[in-house]
Each structure stands twice: as structure tokens, then as C-alpha cells.
Amino acid sequence: MKSIQAINYPVHFQNKAYKEISHLLLKKDYSTIFILVDENTFEHCYPKFISNLVTDKKIEVIEIESGEIHKNIETCISVWNAITELGGDRKSVLITLGGGVITDLGGFVASCFKRGIDFVNIPTTLLSMVDASVGGKTGVDLGVLKNQIGLFANPQMVIVDDTYLETVSKREIKSGMAEIIKYGVTYDSKLFNEIKDNKGLNIKDLIFRSIEIKNEVVLQDPKEKSLRKILNFGHTIGHAIESFYLESEDKENLTHGEAIAIGMVCESYISNKLLNFPKDKLKEIKDVILSIYNKINLLKEDFSKIIELLKHDKKNVNGQVNFVLLNDYENHKLDCKVSEELIVESMEFYNS
Amino acid sequence: MKSIQAINYPVHFQNKAYKEISHLLLKKDYSTIFILVDENTFEHCYPKFISNLVTDKKIEVIEIESGEIHKNIETCISVWNAITELGGDRKSVLITLGGGVITDLGGFVASCFKRGIDFVNIPTTLLSMVDASVGGKTGVDLGVLKNQIGLFANPQMVIVDDTYLETVSKREIKSGMAEIIKYGVTYDSKLFNEIKDNKGLNIKDLIFRSIEIKNEVVLQDPKEKSLRKILNFGHTIGHAIESFYLESEDKENLTHGEAIAIGMVCESYISNKLLNFPKDKLKEIKDVILSIYNKINLLKEDFSKIIELLKHDKKNVNGQVNFVLLNDYENHKLDCKVSEELIVESMEFYNS
Numbered sequence: 001m002k003s004i005q006a007i008n009y010p011v012h013f014q015n016k017a018y019k020e021i022s023h024l025l026l027k028k029d030y031s032t033i034f035i036l037v038d039e040n041t042f043e044h045c046y047p048k049f050i051s052n053l054v055t056d057k058k059i060e061v062i063e064i065e066s067g068e069i070h071k072n073i074e075t076c077i078s079v080w081n082a083i084t085e086l087g088g089d090r091k092s093v094l095i096t097l098g099g100g101v102i103t104d105l106g107g108f109v110a111s112c113f114k115r116g117i118d119f120v121n122i123p124t125t126l127l128s129m130v131d132a133s134v135g136g137k138t139g140v141d142l143g144v145l146k147n148q149i150g151l152f153a154n155p156q157m158v159i160v161d162d163t164y165l166e167t168v169s170k171r172e173i174k175s176g177m178a179e180i181i182k183y184g185v186t187y188d189s190k191l192f193n194e195i196k197d198n199k200g201l202n203i204k205d206l207i208f209r210s211i212e213i214k215n216e217v218v219l220q221d222p223k224e225k226s227l228r229k230i231l232n233f234g235h236t237i238g239h240a241i242e243s244f245y246l247e248s249e250d251k252e253n254l255t256h257g258e259a260i261a262i263g264m265v266c267e268s269y270i271s272n273k274l275l276n277f278p279k280d281k282l283k284e285i286k287d288v289i290l291s292i293y294n295k296i297n298l299l300k301e302d303f304s305k306i307i308e309l310l311k312h313d314k315k316n317v318n319g320q321v322n323f324v325l326l327n328d329y330e331n332h333k334l335d336c337k338v339s340e341e342l343i344v345e346s347m348e349f350y351n352s
Numbered sequence: 353m354k355s356i357q358a359i360n361y362p363v364h365f366q367n368k369a370y371k372e373i374s375h376l377l378l379k380k381d382y383s384t385i386f387i388l389v390d391e392n393t394f395e396h397c398y399p400k401f402i403s404n405l406v407t408d409k410k411i412e413v414i415e416i417e418s419g420e421i422h423k424n425i426e427t428c429i430s431v432w433n434a435i436t437e438l439g440g441d442r443k444s445v446l447i448t449l450g451g452g453v454i455t456d457l458g459g460f461v462a463s464c465f466k467r468g469i470d471f472v473n474i475p476t477t478l479l480s481m482v483d484a485s486v487g488g489k490t491g492v493d494l495g496v497l498k499n500q501i502g503l504f505a506n507p508q509m510v511i512v513d514d515t516y517l518e519t520v521s522k523r524e525i526k527s528g529m530a531e532i533i534k535y536g537v538t539y540d541s542k543l544f545n546e547i548k549d550n551k552g553l554n555i556k557d558l559i560f561r562s563i564e565i566k567n568e569v570v571l572q573d574p575k576e577k578s579l580r581k582i583l584n585f586g587h588t589i590g591h592a593i594e595s596f597y598l599e600s601e602d603k604e605n606l607t608h609g610e611a612i613a614i615g616m617v618c619e620s621y622i623s624n625k626l627l628n629f630p631k632d633k634l635k636e637i638k639d640v641i642l643s644i645y646n647k648i649n650l651l652k653e654d655f656s657k658i659i660e661l662l663k664h665d666k667k668n669v670n671g672q673v674n675f676v677l678l679n680d681y682e683n684h685k686l687d688c689k690v691s692e693e694l695i696v697e698s699m700e701f702y703n704s
Contacts, residue, residue, distance in 0.1 A: 031670045077425055080494055080501060084664060091669045112464075112501050115491065139467065142432055149432060149464045151503070312436065317443045318383045 001208060006134045006215050007222060008154045013208070017159040018052035021095075021120060024157055025055045028118065031091040033059045034083055036106040038066035041098040044167035045124045049097055060086045064102075068246060068253070071101045071140050073149060079109045093118045093156070099125035099172070100132045100256070104147070107138030111153040121155045124164035126176025126203075127256060130183075130210035133158045135218045135231075144247040145312050146239050152223065160211070162204055174292055175257030178234070180206055182264065183213045185285060186230045189329035196288050230332045233324050237343065238263025240309040244302065254296070261289045262296060266346035270338055271325040273345075281329060286350075298347050306347070307340055353560060358486045358567050359574060360506045365560070369511040370404035373447075373472060376509055377407045380470065383443040385411045386435055388458045390418035393450040396519035397476045401449055412438045416454075420598060420605070423453045423492050425501060431461045445470045445508070451477035451524070452484045452608070456499070459490030463505040473507045476516035478528025478555075479608060482535075482562035485510045487570045487583075496599040497664045498591050504575065512563070514556055526644055527609030530586070532558055534616060535565045537637060538582045541681035548640050581676050582684045588675050589695065590615025592661040596654065606648065613641045614648060618698035622690055623677040625697075633681060638702075650699050658699070659692055 001013035003020075012020045025033065033055065037046055042063050050059075062082045064075050083092065094117060096106030103121045110119035123129040139150015165173065177195075184192025191209060194201060214231065221228040242259035245251050254262075268285045271277035298306075310321050323336040353365035355372075364372045377385065385407065389398055394415050402411075414434045416427050435444065446469060448458030455473045462471035475481040491502015517525065529547075536544025543561060546553060566583065573580040594611035597603050606614075620637045623629035650658075662673050675688040 073425060073429055077494070084494065084497065084500065087671055089668050089670070108464075112460075112491075112503060114500060115489065115502050115504055137467065139464075142429070142436065145436065148436065148466060150467050151464060152467055316441050318441070319439055 001204070004134070004208075004211055004215055006154070006158070007136065007219060009157055011133055011158040011160060011211060011215075013160050014162070015052075017161060018054075021157060021159060022054040024120070025053075025057060025093070028093065028156075029091070030057055030093040030118070031089055032087060032093075033057050034086070034088060034092060034094045035059060035061045036079065036094060036096045036098070036102055036109070037061060037063050038098050038102060039063060040066050040167070041102065041124050045097055045122075045164050048163070049122065062086075064105075066098075066101070068101060068141070068256075071105050073140055073142070075105060076109050076112075076140060079105075080113060083109075083113060088113065088117070090114050090117060093120065095120045095122060097122045097124060098128070099123065099168075100128040103128050103132045104138055104150070105140050107153055107155060108140055108150050111138055111151050116153075118156045119153075120157045120159070122159045122161075122164075125168050126165060126173050126207070127179060128176075129160050129162070129165075129207050130176055130214070131179045133160060133211055134215045136222065144243040144309070146243060148312070160207060162207060165203065171255060175255035177292055178257035178260040178264070178289075180210050181285075181288065182231070182233055182260070183210050185264070185268075185326065185329055186233050186332060187213050187217065187330055192288075192329065196284060226334060229324050229334050233326065233332070234260045234264030234267050236263065236310065236313055236321065236323050237266045237306075237346070239313060240306045241298070243309045244306045248302075258293050258296070261293050262298070262350055265289055265350045266343070267323060267325060269346040269349040270323065270336075270342055271327070273342060274336060274338070275325050275327045275333055277326045277328060298351055303344050303347055307343055310343070353556070356486070356560075356563055356567055358506070358510070359488065359571060361509055363485055363510040363512060363563060363567075365512050366514070367404075369513060370406075373509060373511060374406040376472070377405075377409060377445070380445065380508075381443070382409055382445040382470070383441055384439060384445075385409050386438070386440060386444055386446045387411060387413045388431065388446060388448045388450070388454055388461070389413060389415050390450050390454060391415060392418050392519070393454065393476050397449055397474075397516050400515070401474065414438075416457075418450075418453070420453060420493070420608075423457050425492055425494070427457060428461050428464075428492060431457075432465060435461075435465060440465065440469070442466050442469060445472065447472045447474060449474045449476060450480070451475065451520075452480040455480050455484045456490055456502070457492050459505055459507060460492055460502055463490055463503050468505075470508045472509045472511070474511045474513075474516075477520050478517060478525050478559070479531060480528075481512050481514070481517075481559050482528055482566070483531045485512060485563055486567045488574065496595040496661070498595060500664070512559060514559060517555065523607060527607035529644055530609035530612040530616070530641075532562050533637075533640065534583070534585055534612070535562050537616070537620075537678065537681055538585050538684060539565050539569065539682055544640075544681065548636060578686060581686050585676050585678070585684070586612045586616030586619050588615065588662065588665050588673065589618045589658075589698070591665060592658045593650070595661045596658045600654075610645055610648070613645050614650070614702055617641055617702045618695070619675060619677060621698040621701040622675065622688075622694055623679070625694060626688060626690070627677050627679045627685055629678045629680060650703055655696050655699055659695055662695070
């Protein structure tokens with residue numbers, strides 16, 4: 001599989017990738033190699049990774065607890081302290097081996113340690129492969145507010161090896177599918193139709209095409225001034241729902257994909273109301289999503305709390321929530337204002 | 353006084369500066385203006401600043417406690433939470449009004465909030481005027497380790513108004529003098545001689561020339577790959593001494609300048625031993641420093657603890673402490689290895 005060139009770094013695939021990273025470590029002559037894992041990736045992914053790595057440098061493994069709940073500054077502090085105690089310096093490199101929490105948090109930790117050390121991302125979940133592997137976004141949550149603290153920073157290299165997916169749950173795989181659906185409806189309706197028809201889908205191809213699409217978008221608009229905002233489709237309401245379930249004590253957390261899937265149904269509904277997004281396509285999106293994800297019952301009494309969380313979305317300006325909506329597949333409109341009533345209506349539509 | 357053009361932004365002086373910032377705020381059409389102060393600058397500097405500012409935008413003041421002890425991630429979290437609660441968004445701007453703690457921490461806070469908002473620095477101490485106003489370094493301490501967490505990030509503008517110095521103590525002014533002496537010995541011996549002879553020194557001129565020197569150095573080497581390392585002269589031992597006094601419970605903290613002044617005496621001594629830095633100039637440096645700062649008695653039993661702290665210096669690679677030393681005034685040598693014995697000897701020389 002050929003490599004993809006992102007803004008300042010390559011994305012390498014499968015076995016070739018291990019040769020490339022071994023070469024990078026040799027060429028850059030790092031002082032210490034730190035590998036950031038969680039308990040799952042340490043058990044299931046680290047053995048494969050380390051057996052494929054060729055280096056004579058000192059390696060130190062730093063483990064953090066898995067889960068979005070740990071994607072915060074407190075965890076960063078513990079990793080910074082660990083790197084410090086293990087003798088990390090400006091010539092150290094941090095390799096992140098894990099899902100989005102590990103790659104997002106690890107990239108932020110590396111970018112701020114002694115004003116920046118190199119890092120390499122190795123996403124091990126479908127979500128982090130298709131979403132976090134290109135784009136240069138790093139960051140952590142502030143309380144329940146997602147990715148409020150972070151930076152644009154590029155890794156030296158990204159490695160995508162789909163065999164790591166054998167180590168994650170079916171629910172995790174589904175979580176990544178939501179982003180692939182998003183690439184389809186916003187940028188590549190052929191891809192969406194293939195998912196809809198569900199014929200001979202190959203996960204390797206889905207990953208490669210998703211990364212290609214995201215890379216095309218990011219190259220045109222790295223700092224999310226315009227086009228890149230389409231990648232937020234479904235995420236405005238989706239993030240608020242994800243945050244709401246995260247902070248709610250009596251409800252089970254949703255995966256990112258489960259929340260974003262609901263967000264896409266809601267925002268497709270709003271697109272239909274405000275921009276005449278075709279009704280049959282709205283139905284297609286809802287049907288595809290309900291064929292993949294269990295239906296969640298959003299409670300009426302929670303609507304206002306979800307809307308409150310919407311107000312902290314990073315795209316907002318002057319307290320005004322800004323949506324990316326669809327005129328049609330592959331045809332979007334930025335910075336749409338939406339009334340609270342219509343947001344409520346869209347959640348009722350999802351529930352119906 | 354004419355403005356100085358730093359890498360990506362201007363440094364404006366005195367009254368002209370307030371026109372410039374008012375113009376910037378108008379032009380950029382920020383959603384909210386956040387002003388970061390501590391209890392001292394809120395009382396003594398904020399009234400002057402705000403009375404000179406012309407804007408119709410919403411202004412929110414965020415106050416943190418003064419002192420190096422608060423220059424940490426926990427304070428950043430409280431400022432991020434405050435900005436969030438006050439409705440900050442990507443179009444907000446953060447104006448820092450204070451000494452190095454406020455400008456370094458504020459720059460870091462702004463650069464990481466929602467992946468980066470604009471900031472403007474208004475240093476109010478001599479140290480922050482001559483040291484922190486150009487160079488793009490932002491950051492906070494990790495425990496007692498200084499500036500371990502941070503970024504290179506440029507403000508939109510820096511404002512230098514020496515009338516703020518009327519609000520700070522004599523000890524604070526002296527703290528800034530150490531950096532000016534450093535510019536003298538490493539880059540401009542004419543400046544050092546003027547300080548030594550102490551004839552007709554004008555604080556405005558000293559500030560302007562210091563910023564000019566630092567800017568010249570930074571423009572040649574923004575990311576501190578080579579030349580910029582001269583600005584660390586005195587700081588390798590100085591930072592360790594500063595950290596040691598910061599973490600020591602029974603000793604009064606030193607100011608940054610007091611610690612760096614000791615560091616310059618020690619590193620001049622080492623320069624004499626390793627590079628034949630002239631003995632009479634070593635004496636000059638020690639004399640000038642002891643004429644400004646009270647002598648501190650470094651205890652023999654503390655030497656090993658200070659050396660232990662040296663090992664976390666950001667310039668270190670592979671556990672090896674790297675010094676910038678002097679062959680002569682204005683003539684340095686980078687990446688010098690120094691034995692622990694010689695470091696001990698240099699502290700004994702300072703004590704003698």
C-alpha cells in the first residue's frame with residue numbers, strides 16, 4: 001500500500017511502516033524513545049510493535065489508563081512527570097500507540113514538553129486511524145468539554161497497520177465507521193453508497209480512502225478557516241451529546257462514533273429544514289446509521305442540558321453556535337445559525 | 353521611541369503603544385478581550401492601561417495570584433476554566449499585564465485554548481520587559497523545574513511602557529538588571545562597561561537596547577539551535593539555584609535575577625578554567641554583580657542538590673549538562689561539558 005504524504009509528514013501502511021520508523025529513529029539519533037500506551041494497547045499492540053522495531057536506543061514505556069475520562073490535563077501532568085523522571089530531554093521522541101485518547105493527548109504532551117519534542121502516532125483503533133492520523137490536531141478535554149485545550153502540531157510520521165484492529169471490540173470498530181460515513185456524505189457520495197449497499201467492503205480500503213479524503217481537505221485548509229469545517233458535520237450536536245453522556249452519572253457513556261452518528265442524523269434533519277437537503281437522503285442517512293448503531297433514547301428533559309453544552313463548541317463566535325450543514329451530498333454550507341427550537345426538533349426526529 | 357519589529361510582531365513603546373493596541377483591537381474585531389493580571393498589576397497597572405485603551409468590546413479581567421510558585425499548570429487550568437465560563441471563543445484575545453509569570457503563563461494559556469487564540473503581552477517588570485518581550489517563549493514550571501512545559505508562540509504585539517516600573521520594588525528592578533548584564537557580557541561589551549561605570553544610565557535606553565539585542569539574536573536563531581543559546585549564559589547554574597531555593601522550605605526564594613547573577617559568576621569562573629576567559633574580566637563581572645546584589649551564602653551541603661537539579665536543564669541531551677561559556681566578552685562557545693567538581697569549585701568561588 002503506498003504511503004500518503006500529509007502536510008509535513010508521511011502516513012505509512014502495514015509492514016513497510018516498521019522499516020520506515022526504524023529508519024527514522026536511526027536517522028534522528030534520538031536520546032530516548034518513549035512509548036505511550038494504555039493497559040489495553042500495552043497488552044495487545046505493544047508486543048507486535050516492539051517485535052517489528054529495529055533500534056538500539058533506550059526505550060521507556062509510559063502507561064496511562066484507557067478511556068476518554070482520562071483525556072485531561074491531569075493525565076498530561078503525570079506523563080510529563082514520568083518523562084522527566086525517566087530522563088527525557090529535547091532529543092527524546094514520543095511514540096503514541098493507541099486510540100484517539102493516546103494519540104491526541106500524546107501529541108499535546110510531546111508538543112509542550114521543553115517547548116516541543118518529536119512524536120510519532122500509531123493509531124490502533126479504526127476511529128484514530130481514519131480521524132486522528134492526519135490533520136495535526138492534538139489536545140485534551142477540559143472537564144467534560146472536548147478538546148478545549150490543544151494545539152496544531154504535526155508528528156514526524158504516522159503508522160497505520162490494520163492488524164491492530166483485531167485487538168479492539170466490535171463497538172470500537174463501529175465508532176470509527178461514523179467518521180467514514182461522514183467522509184462519504186460530505187465529500188464522497190460513492191463511498192457513502194458503498195457503505196449503504198454494504199457489498200464487499202474492505203476495511204483496508206475504507207481506511208486508505210478515509211485518510212486520503214481527510215488529507216485532501218486538510219491540505220486545502222490546515223487551520224480550519226473554511227473547507228475543513230466540513231469535517232465537523234455531525235460533531236456540533238454530536239460532541240454535546242457525547243459530553244452530556246460523559247458527565248451524566250446514571251447513563252452509560254457513548255462512544256465518539258455513537259454520539260456523532262446521532263449528531264449526523266440531527267444535522268441532516270436541520271439541513272433538510274434550512275437548506276432543503278433532500279428528504280430521501282435524510283432517510284438514507286438515518287437508515288444507515290440505525291442499521292449500524294443501537295437506537296439511543298434521548299430524553300426530553302435532557303435536551304436543554306445538551307443545548308447548554310453546545311454553547312462551548314470551539315466553532316462558536318460571540319456565543320452564537322455555528323453549524324456546518326448540507327445542501328446535498330458533497331455540498332455543504334458553513335456557519336449556519338440554527339434556533340434552539342430546531343435543535344430540539346432534530347433530536348425529536350432522531351428519537352422518532 | 354521607534355518600534356522594534358520582532359519575528360512576526362511589533363514591540364511598541366510608551367504612549368504610541370496604546371494607539372497601536374486600540375487599533376489592533378478594532379481591526380481584528382475580537383469577540384471578547386480578556387485581561388490577565390495578578391493582584392499587584394490589577395491594583396497598580398490596570399488603571400493606567402484601561403484608561404489608555406480605546407475599545408467598545410466586552411472586557412473581562414482574570415486575576416491570578418502573583419509569584420513564581422503559581423506559574424504552573426494548575427493555574428493554567430483555572431484560567432482556562434475562567435475563560436470558558438466567561439464565554440471565551442476562538443475570536444477572543446488575551447492581554448497579559450504583568451511580570452514574567454503573567455506573560456509566560458498567559459502566552460501558553462492563549463496558545464492552547466481551543467488550539468490557539470491571539471494574545472498581546474504587556475510586561476510590567478524590568479525582567480519581563482527586557483527578557484520576555486521578544487523571543488516567543490511561553491510556558492510554565494513543572495513542580496520546581498522551570499519552564500518545562502511550554503511552546504514557541506508569538507503574540508500579536510508587545511507593549512513596553514517603562515512607567516509601569518514605578519509600581520515595582522527595587523528588588524524587582526534589580527532582578528531585571530541581571531539579564532541586561534548578560535546581554536552586555538555575551539553580546540555588547542560597551543553596554544556592560546556602561547553598567548560597570550554606572551554613569552548616566554537611562555532605564556529607557558537600557559530597555560530599548562536590551563530588546564534590540566535579544567531581537568537580533570532571536571531573529572538569527574528563533575528555535576535556539578545555536579546562537580540563541582548564548583541567552584542561557586548564567587542560566588544553567590542559575591536556574592538550578594533558583595529551583596533549589598524555590599523548593600527549599602526554610603530558605604527565602606531568590607528572584608530570577610538574583611539566581612542568574614550567581615549563575616553568571618559561576619559560569620564566568622568555569623569559562624576562565626576551561627576557555628581561558630580573562631581573569632580580570634571574571635573579577636569585573638563578580639564585582640559588578642556583588643555591587644548590585646546581596647551576597648548569598650551557598651551552603652556546601654546544598655551543592656549536590658543544586659547539581660541534581662542541573663540535570664533537568666532543557667539544554668541537556670543524553671543526561672549530559674551543556675553549558676554556554678565565554679572565551680571573552682562577546683565571544684562564546686556552545687555545548688561545553690563541565691565536570692561536577694568544577695561546578696562545585698565555581699560555587700565556592702562565588703562564596704569566596
